[in-house]
Amino acid sequence: MNITVLGCGRWGAFHAWYADRIGHTVTLWGRPSSRNLETLRCTGKNEYLTLPSSIALTDDLADALHNADVCIISISAQQLRAFAGQLRETGFSPSLPFILAMKGLEIGSGKRLTTVMEEELEPDVQTAVWVGPGHVQDFVAGMPNCMVMASRDMDLTRRLVDVFTSPLIRFYYGQDLLGIEIGAAAKNVMGIAAGMLDGAGLTSLKGALMARGTHELSVLIETLGGNAMTVYGLSHLGDYEATLFSAHSNNRRFGEDFIQGKPFHKLAEGVYTTEALVDLSRRVGVELPITQVLYSIVKLGKDPHAMLEQLFLRSTKAE
Amino acid sequence: MNITVLGCGRWGAFHAWYADRIGHTVTLWGRPSSRNLETLRCTGKNEYLTLPSSIALTDDLADALHNADVCIISISAQQLRAFAGQLRETGFSPSLPFILAMKGLEIGSGKRLTTVMEEELEPDVQTAVWVGPGHVQDFVAGMPNCMVMASRDMDLTRRLVDVFTSPLIRFYYGQDLLGIEIGAAAKNVMGIAAGMLDGAGLTSLKGALMARGTHELSVLIETLGGNAMTVYGLSHLGDYEATLFSAHSNNRRFGEDFIQGKPFHKLAEGVYTTEALVDLSRRVGVELPITQVLYSIVKLGKDPHAMLEQLFLRSTKAE
The missing domain is CATH 3.40.50.720 (NAD(P)-binding Rossmann-like Domain)
Structure with missing residues (x-):
């Protein structure tokens, strides 16, 4: 062909x-x-x-x-x-x-x-x-x-x-095309978050990131009319190895360099997706705690260490 | 106290x-x-x-x-x-x-x-x-x-x-106590599988392992009367960073050493859990493809490289 x-x-x-x-x-x-x-x-x-x-x-x-x-x-x-x-x-x-x-x-x-x-x-x-x-x-x-x-x-x-x-x-x-497109895009956001945890010496919280990151996107996708389970398939969760744990991941490395104050030669795609997801979540009234914290750090200049610890370690929740 | x-x-x-x-x-x-x-x-x-x-x-x-x-x-x-x-x-x-x-x-x-x-x-x-x-x-x-x-x-x-x-x-x-106990036990099984992929030079398939491993356990837990979503929380998926990706994980290291034919000083807990899960899945009639492949390798002596590739790369499926 x-x-x-x-x-x-x-x-x-x-x-x-x-x-x-x-x-x-x-x-x-x-x-x-x-x-x-x-x-x-x-x-x-x-x-x-x-x-x-x-x-x-x-x-x-x-x-x-x-x-x-x-x-x-x-x-x-x-x-x-x-x-x-x-x-x-x-x-x-x-x-x-x-x-x-x-x-x-x-x-x-x-x-x-x-x-x-x-x-x-x-x-x-x-x-x-x-x-x-x-x-x-x-x-x-x-x-x-x-x-x-x-x-x-x-x-x-x-x-x-x-x-x-x-x-x-x-x-x-x-x-589920909707869920696959949003999940595939959003994995770059979680990749940046993973890099920030690595850079902050909080690598052990990447487990919590996986559990809570998939969850918030699952709620968003279901609200938009997609299938809540899609995010747990290959297009999002199945891409976490390559995105959250690999040295090859541009988004993960961007997050790590950002939090350590190192220069990075260009914005990772996940930065744009973070902004787009925050817009989208506001429009449909769904809370995306992890995405919102990334937005506060990358776009609003909030202190990353305090924001990340607070995100995962602040309160006791049911699951 | x-x-x-x-x-x-x-x-x-x-x-x-x-x-x-x-x-x-x-x-x-x-x-x-x-x-x-x-x-x-x-x-x-x-x-x-x-x-x-x-x-x-x-x-x-x-x-x-x-x-x-x-x-x-x-x-x-x-x-x-x-x-x-x-x-x-x-x-x-x-x-x-x-x-x-x-x-x-x-x-x-x-x-x-x-x-x-x-x-x-x-x-x-x-x-x-x-x-x-x-x-x-x-x-x-x-x-x-x-x-x-x-x-x-x-x-x-x-x-x-x-x-x-x-x-x-x-x-x-x-x-969901049932889902949490089964998920927590079963993460050691996925840890061994992850180690085998690392040892076989197939680390990139750990993404697929995460997506498909959670899925098969979710079906088992739901069949047993638990909540299908529990496995995607901290007790199982949230433990993947520590189990599938950490050098500290005994189960992951066991899988890596096993596939490379290196000596290991004791069986990892996940080996027992693999056996218990295979028993349980037969009793309730739920297929656990990944767990079953591990069982074939560790207990029945099947060729690990062939079994692992076949597991993830054999057929085209919907998700």
Whole structure:
């Protein structure tokens, strides 16, 4: 099959590498000004992997979309709305399915990424999400994992799983798109919290973080009409190993550096998601104690040590 | 208050240390033949902590039970039935509450430890359990955690929480004793599984283990009449940091050593619990895929690498 990957950062390049590895014909697109694309063009590799020469690199979006059977998008979540507009202007086959290989919620609106796609393209655009655990470094080293594919249309989900399954990545079919998108985005928030606990010498509280973090999101998802159990599946809890405990996790490392006052070269995606979740929770009247504390620390400048201890150790509760 | 701790292994000695630290008058009992007791008597410490001289050490059970206001038991789970018989013969005040600071299920019967207490003593013996995350090494170093106190009687639970709460350990009131006891015991099983994944170079699958391990136990607990959500609280999921990810976890290390063919000096408690859970699941007709695979590896000698990969990576499922 002809697979096009839009976005050539860490995950985009990985998806191109993976689709090629399992036998597809792959085109990888980056913006004309993309430094990542320039690096891949000049050296054939980035800091995580080496691309085989069978992958076509391009900065021409019309060219990348032309002839694609499946299109994977992997860009920064906050840029998706503008990028979807660009896709609309460029044009693509109405039967082309998109897969969002990215995790986030839109700041300001708190909207899910599939909603953004529907609003900017058309209500029945075929969009799936591909989320769950796994680090590029581990996959490239041959370490297998289970991930999740989900969309509103189970037939589409099954077709896409058939295209992308391999011994390296086994898929679970997601049945609750809303819960999967919110859970996948929110795991980055818990990753930052985990890093802060590590940085504050409170690593032992990551157990409580897991139990209480899943719980608050479960309440939010149920309130929004999703399934309260989704957050305990692969898309959120199943991603905790990779996010809360791995040295490879950008969000965890951001939290650790933040609390220790070390410089960090860019904001982690989880920071935007924290803001979007706080908006969303206010709008629907659900309390998110952990997310709110992170917001107070990262956006309002509150003292992280005091806030974190208070969060878990303040009061005695029933469970 | 007068607190008696029965059992002077790692956890028993810690509970004595902790009760003393928060201002109680403490007696720590060990069997007359106990090497741990001998070490504590001779050196005043073990490999984890130093006991203050205010703690009375004894090997006289009647003496230890006399005047106790609360009695904490911390011995090997499989010895509880015989030990409860010894308590009955020794005699104690009918108003004395017991706290089981131990995790396990009885092999052969699959029974919970509070059930064993009721059967061997009397049906209305006051027994609570004190479970949840935390390693002795971390507590002694001043790292706080949240734990769970639970019994069939919420008044008793509240009274005991009041006696033992401090800034070092904050309690959640457990509301589902059955789910809490099974979950607390079963986390050791998941700890062994996590160690095997680490030892097999499949650490990235610990995410899937968390999602699927909680799920299978949730089904078991609900079938037995407990609350399906309990396993996602502090007593089980909240203990995963300490059990699945910590270098201090005996069960995790047992799994890692086992799969690498290294010698291990004793069986981890989780091995007994695996056997008890397999018995229990057969009796009530619930499938426990992860527990069953561990049983096949540890008790039936099946190939661990093949079994573990197959467990998580075999088939595509809905979630």
